Amino acid sequence: MIEIGSTYTLEVIKETEFGVYLDAENLGEILLPNKHTPPGLEPGDPIEVFLYLDSEERPIATTQTPKAEVGEFAYLQVKDCTPIGAFLDWGLDKDVLVPFAEQHRPMVVGKSYIVYLYLDNQDRITATSKIDKVVEEDDDHDFRPQQAVDLIIANSTDLGFKAIVDQSHWGLLYKDEVDQRLSFGQSIRGYIKQIREDGKIDLSLKSGQQIRESYSQVIQDYLRDHDGFAPVHDKSPPEQIAELFDMSKGQFKKAIGGLFKQRVITIESDGIRLV
Incomplete structure (x- = not known):
């Protein structure tokens, strides 16, 4: 289903003197005004557009790219403050409204705020700076380590x-x-x-790889500055490793394991040595 506040690739249905009409399926025919219509666009051609409501609250299309779509966050600057709320620049001709009730604190012209875009009960794209009520902090996610x-x-x-x-x-x-x-x-x-x-x-x-590489570099730098030897190895107490390299024992073991496999160091009974 096609919805206001998102980007779609739609087909041109017909041309008129003030633009072209696009097939927006369940939303019907939607106008793409001349000022946003690329030259040579004809009926049957596909075009990528963003859908929103114009000043008369009619669905309309644009080839302009918004800084965020409905359901997304963005850092936007206030262009104007009015009796109904603050208007923010989000990349389109029509600015997006943050009603007073949706302002975490009173907004100031020229300043920028993190906001979340949503559809109000009249399908108008609206923003809120009360992001804590939107951002999730529970465990209902499928993120994984190193992602x-x-x-x-x-x-x-x-x-x-x-x-x-x-x-x-x-x-x-x-x-x-x-x-x-x-x-x-x-x-x-x-x-x-x-x-x-x-x-x-x-x-x-x-990334995990970058972190391992940085720990490996710390160890190599120490060895070069201390005649190629460090009096610690994989059996050393965690406190001794932390004091010497400012890393955990697990991080140290992974780093020296990689250096050993690369034949950069040898692991001896009393420590590690640069080859």
Whole structure:
């Protein structure tokens, strides 16, 4: 079923002096105005369009690309504040409304906010900055460790940064594992680090392979700075490994296992040695 607020590839039915009409199936014929109609478009041709309601609340099509569609989050700037709410620039000629009741705090012209787009009870595309009521924090998901995901940085806590994961769930980036500057509203690629027992999601900005490579590099750098030897191995106490390399014993064992297989180090009874 075709719905307002999404992108579809529709077929041109007929041409008129003010644009072309598209077959939107259950929504009927929808106008694509001349200003958004590519030259040479004829009946029978397919075209990708986004559907929304015009100022008279009639379904209309555009070839403009919105910064988000219904059911998605985006970081949008306020263009105007009016008696009915704030209007945000989302990439189309018609700005999207955030009613006062849907503002987490009063919005200010020129500032940007993370919002979620939804259809109101009259099928008008509307936004809300009260994202906590939309983002899921339960364990009803199928994310898996090391899965690549899209993140939107949405908040900071004492532990780190809260991020929206793949437009659906909350996840956490621990601040002591982030080695780059992150800003509110930033979209960035990340990875599922682990799923906790309560279903909550821990995140990383590095893939498992990148993390292993960084630990391997730390070990090699230490060895080069200490005559090629470190007095720890896979049987050493976790505290000794952490003090020397600032990593867990499990991380250390995986790293030296990889270096051993690559014949970069040897593992001896009293430590590891650079080949």
